[in-house]
Amino acid sequence: MASSCFTGVSAPVFSSENYAAWAVKMKAYLRAFDLWDVVEIDKQPNPLPENPTLNQIKHHSEEVAKRYKALSCIHSAVSEMMFAKIMACETAKEAWDKLRLEFHGSDKSKQMQIFNLKREFALLRMKDGESIKDYIDRLMKIMNQLTLLGEVISKNKVAEQVLVSLLEKFEAKISSLEDSKDISTMTISELSNSLQAVELRQAFRDGVIISEGAFVANQTTKMHAGSSSNKQQFGKKGKEKKESFDRRQKGKKEGVKNLVIWRKFARTKVKQISSKLKLLKSYRRRKSNLKSNCLQQAAMKLKSILKPGYWTVDAPTI
Template sequence: MEAYLEVGDLWEAVEDVYKVEPLPDNPTVAQIKNHKERKQRKSKAKANLLTAVSSTIVARIMALKTANQIWDFFKQEYEGNEKVKGMQVLNFIREFEMQRMKELETIKEYSDRLLGIVNNVRLLGTEFLDARIVQKILVIIPEKFEAIIASLENSRNLSSITLAELLNALQAQEQRRLMRQEGSVEGVFQARSQNYKGGKNNKKKQSNNKNGQSSKTRVFSPCPYCKNNNHPHNKCWWRPDIKCHKCGQLGHVERICKT
């Protein structure tokens, strides 16, 4: 809000308590213009503050006459005194120390959660160094990142590594692990697909053999009954012990019965 008011050249009307003096007798054009601008600036600043808050808050500040009084109300109501700010800082720091990285959480999600808390501390006017965030991540990080931490320890001094460098290294390691996992899963699916197709082909071959369709590919010893080699002798239609269900005679099956 302060930056917004500065862009509109209205921050002076909020920060400084000045009184717009009445115009002298026979004012010049410059005096009239300056008087009008200073008066309008105070009104515009107050209007901007009123439109920036909800209707509930507007009802509480309508009785205040100047933009400076409204700004003081905001600071007292929402920023608090030094004692309140100190308690808020302690609560945020306690929350920061309690944060742990979840098993399915990514580095970006975890770092964003930490930085959100740290930014609240900094907004309250307390210094919070990036080095403290780096230490937190190095201590709390899961075991799956131990390899990259060991690599960083061997290649450089961890006490001087920046937060951006650490996060980039961890995210790169995380991406490589995800790519390997996707490759292994894809390989498993391919293997399962091949096994499935192979199983279907084997079943089909077995079914063909059971249905007597293997005669096109298999060769048997000559049958003693019909002299052909495209079937085993116990499957021959001309066996002397087989009985026809059409004519009731022995020596052939009904498919080749002459009747």
């Protein structure tokens, strides 16, 4: 019996595009309501026996109603244009087969689709500048189309196809995976995660090299070493590259020259500042000595003032 929690679920609508995906969704929808047997094999209800009981009559009525429920589900799961194609069908199986034949093709056309997808899968190669995620998505799209057509590709074959179709920069990682793990047992997600980690490290390393200018310097050095051959091969383009390299080299030399001048200037400034500091220290020492001498003289004068009899005053005569 169908579960009551599915009563509010609406059927997927087919509008002449992506029939394979709609068929998978619709098949699951009909199974949720226990109606797929009616569509798949056009199951007929058993005839009532003589003198049937109330339960037998009720069960027979439910089986008869299933046929119309299945046809109603298919009617509600197609657009108006698609409904015009199947409105004359009397049973759910007849409507389903008509849609499958028109949009999914016959067995012969189905085999041709499988053949074309297998060929596309075998010739699939990773493009320059394409990320691992985008490449795996393209691969999985072909696999899903084959699965909808009833052709299942083994995980081992998928892993082999990924490894043989990657770019050259992943060769080191492929060798390490072959030595450390059994590739035939690896899932697509595990393989994708390992390759994405390598891709992320390479992108980070390339970004650091470019920011430091080492990669540019290396490339310009190689270009300068073969400037004569480049000039003959590429003509004006090689000449422009050589001029660009000469300008950068000239800038580097000027930068080194400016650095030497700046160091000389810094040394003289340091000497001047150190001499001023020495003068300041000597001045502070002299000032402190002068201050201490003044304090000593004031103390001696105070002692002389406080001697006995210094403040004695003679009595007036009468």
